[in-house]
């Protein structure tokens with residue numbers, strides 16, 4: 001007779017929490033639901049609930065685990081010795097791509113009447129809680145749209161392929177496919193942040209087509225159908241769309257030298273590539289390549305804000321499940337006073353992060369509707385990208401520790417979340433570069449800074465720590481504007497302070513008052529926290545926990 005699963009020969013298996021039960025990741029997330037309503041995408045609720053249900057299924061998690069365990073492989077040649085430069089993915093990757101694209105994550109921002117960026121952010125936030133690698137090509141396809149629109153003939157040809165919401169994994173010319181995805185290849189060996197060092201050259205061929213020669217040190221999702229890329233016409237950098245197939249139906253020379261062996265993000269391929277007589281179609285005005293491609297980068301930056309928050313959310317879900325079903329020293333862990341302080345602190349961090357993320361997403365919708373909204377959304381994305389990505393790795397690490405030893409073991413999911421956590425702080429502008437961009441935006445477009453202060457000042461009088469923080473920031477900016485160079489070494493301090501202050505203001509305006517007070521005391525107060533679980537002493541822990549994750 002078979003022994004019961006929890007009754008082994010030598011011992012009984014007990015006090016093990018088991019996996020997080022199937023749940024709807026949207027329905028179970030009150031902070032997300034409130035933020036989506038508040039920031040203008042209530043109309044997307046049923047879409048979000050549908051995706052939330054799918055992302056919460058064990059079968060979807062299994063796909064994500066498979067896609068990460070079986071990393072993509074480069075096939076340089078076919079069996080007859082012909083060069084093919086193709087990357088082969090596990091079937092699970094294709095299933096996940098199909099899921100993301102069919103749910104319009106990449107297109108909804110551009111096809112919705114209003115609130116499209118908030119809806120996009122919420123959809124991808126649900127997806128990224130389970131799998132981050134697929135989000136890379138999805139994000140690049142979403143973000144490429146405004147840059148593509150700078151070449152109207154290309155936009156006419158490519159946008160219908162993107163907006164078909166159909167994933168077609170076949171490696172054939174894009175015109176023959178049911179749908180297409182786009183990538184981006186900017187970074188070269190000698191400089192990624194400083195794009196002015198790009199050395200790839202472009203020689204005119206015919207019409208708007210050029211022949212490119214050079215290399216790119218990072219090119220993720222190399223099986224995308226085309227890539228926005230930079231190359232020099234003469235001395236100046238221009239932007240090009242490089243398809244994997246030439247208009248005459250032949251393969252475009254696109255040499256994939258190798259795939260990077262990365263810390264995480266294993267389901268996604270990131271390649272080193274070379275161009276040699278590679279066809280590229282000019283996008284935007286010649287010589288304005290950086291400005292043209294920056295329209296894309298601005299939008300990828302929004303997604304680098306959502307990814308860390310998604311990792312935080314999923315790691316907290318795992319941690320809360322564990323403590324609710326695990327006993328130690330005579331109590332369920334969730335009832336141990338010190339554990340509760342840690343969990344409350346993590347929950348505060350998450351609620352602040354979600355509020356900031358969705359406010360920033362709305363600034364993208366505002367920028368689409370009002371011509372003068374652009375600088376504010378750029379400032380907003382910079383503030384959030386820096387702060388949220390600095391917080392995420394420590395947060396996930398703390399959540400991992402909540403699971404004890406099991407958290408360090410691969411099956412718990414926490415290691416995969418942890419490996420993913422530093423990435424979004426690096427690509428699309430690493431920390432320093434982002435903080436310097438926050439400075440540059442605030443100084444070049446003072447109205448963006450004025451708007452920031454107008455926004456946080458709405459909460460003035462709600463909390464003394466917040467009031468103090470707003471006036472200290474105002475004073476520093478007023479002084480700093482007189483000697484901008486002196487601000488550069490302080491760029492991180494200013495950006496971080498702006499993020500925490502903005503989070504405090506949002507918590508005061510839209511959160512429970514006890515929760516908002518705990519946030520402001522611990523993030524903006526004199527004895528501000530460094531390690532999770534060292535603050536929120538007087539806070540109403542039960543309220544905080546319930547506000548983020550009501551009982552399963």
Ligand SMILES: Cc1cc2nc3c(=O)[nH]c(=O)nc-3n(C[C@H](O)[C@H](O)[C@H](O)COP(=O)(O)OP(=O)(O)OC[C@H]3O[C@@H](n4cnc5c(N)ncnc54)[C@H](O)[C@@H]3O)c2cc1C
Pocket residue numbers: 183184185186187188190191192193194218219220221262265270423426427428429430431432433434436
């Ligand atoms: C997994 C992965 C996938 C990627 N995929 C792509 C892709 O698909 N397409 C693509 O184009 N790129 C891609 N990248 C590249 C990525 O965008 C760059 O690595 C990133 O922009 C940083 O550039 P860099 O590596 O050249 O570092 P550097 O530019 O050398 O920067 C190194 C450090 O110096 C700091 N720094 C730079 N300038 C200053 C300054 N003025 N003051 C102070 N500090 C400064 C930076 O913040 C950074 O911390 C990918 C990267 C990774 C890790």
